[in-house]
Amino acid sequence: MSEKLVIGNWKMNGRTGRNADLIAALKALPAVCRDGVGVAPPAAYLGQLGAALAGTPLALCAQDVSRFAGDGAYTGEVSAAMLADLGVRYVLVGHSERRQYFGEDNTVLADKLEACRQSGLTPVLCVGETLAEREAGAALTVIRSQLSVLEAYAGRALVVAYEPVWAIGTGKVAETGQIEEIHQEIKKWLLQCGRGADNIRVLYGGSVKADNAEAIFSVPGVDGALVGGASLDAETFKSICNAA
Numbered sequence: 001m002s003e004k005l006v007i008g009n010w011k012m013n014g015r016t017g018r019n020a021d022l023i024a025a026l027k028a029l030p031a032v033c034r035d036g037v038g039v040a041p042p043a044a045y046l047g048q049l050g051a052a053l054a055g056t057p058l059a060l061c062a063q064d065v066s067r068f069a070g071d072g073a074y075t076g077e078v079s080a081a082m083l084a085d086l087g088v089r090y091v092l093v094g095h096s097e098r099r100q101y102f103g104e105d106n107t108v109l110a111d112k113l114e115a116c117r118q119s120g121l122t123p124v125l126c127v128g129e130t131l132a133e134r135e136a137g138a139a140l141t142v143i144r145s146q147l148s149v150l151e152a153y154a155g156r157a158l159v160v161a162y163e164p165v166w167a168i169g170t171g172k173v174a175e176t177g178q179i180e181e182i183h184q185e186i187k188k189w190l191l192q193c194g195r196g197a198d199n200i201r202v203l204y205g206g207s208v209k210a211d212n213a214e215a216i217f218s219v220p221g222v223d224g225a226l227v228g229g230a231s232l233d234a235e236t237f238k239s240i241c242n243a244a
């Protein structure tokens, strides 16, 4: 896709005052940039950001969603319907930190994808290999297995994010050749599954910073970025958005 999408994933960071400053700075981005920019705050701040972003082209995103679609006795959970009610457009599904710390597997993720579909949310399915898997030559096998959850996903709206686990928060960005290879493979897989890969953005994530964003965005097949740490600094995130 030609128009890039950049999502800032704040992870478990933020306080009301700091959030307001960050959003005020992002609202000052040129309109052409704001169209393809999303912010994923912790669930606790979705209401604050929803109000702050209302009427702007900046997209409200969620970092996670409950696998349970209906209201009910699921203490601590936030449903897709609630996210939609708050104005959320994109939801991260299967981020490597959810897979690592919360044991999320394809069974759980299939439910989350379906919950997103039912509420009209666009899931951002995150895939990526660990360093051990890459060194064992298993990167593509792992990614294909993670993508296989899409075989049961009936929704049309979809974004995929390739995030090599070894590049997340480490400062070690994947080489452009590695990024291009995996993005092309993901698109090929999507096509083989009968999905129009031209309509599905594939983002890169993992140590995207102001000084490497332009090179990453120029890699064929890269349709945007999922940015973690660098999205917490307004000026850095703005530089990344401008590079897109």
Ligand SMILES: O=C[C@H](O)COP(=O)(O)O
Binding pocket: 009, 095, 163, 167, 168, 169, 170, 171, 205, 206, 207, 208, 226, 227, 228, 229, 230
């Ligand atoms: O969701 C974002 C990714 O985990 C990348 O994080 P990072 O930019 O801090 O490496």
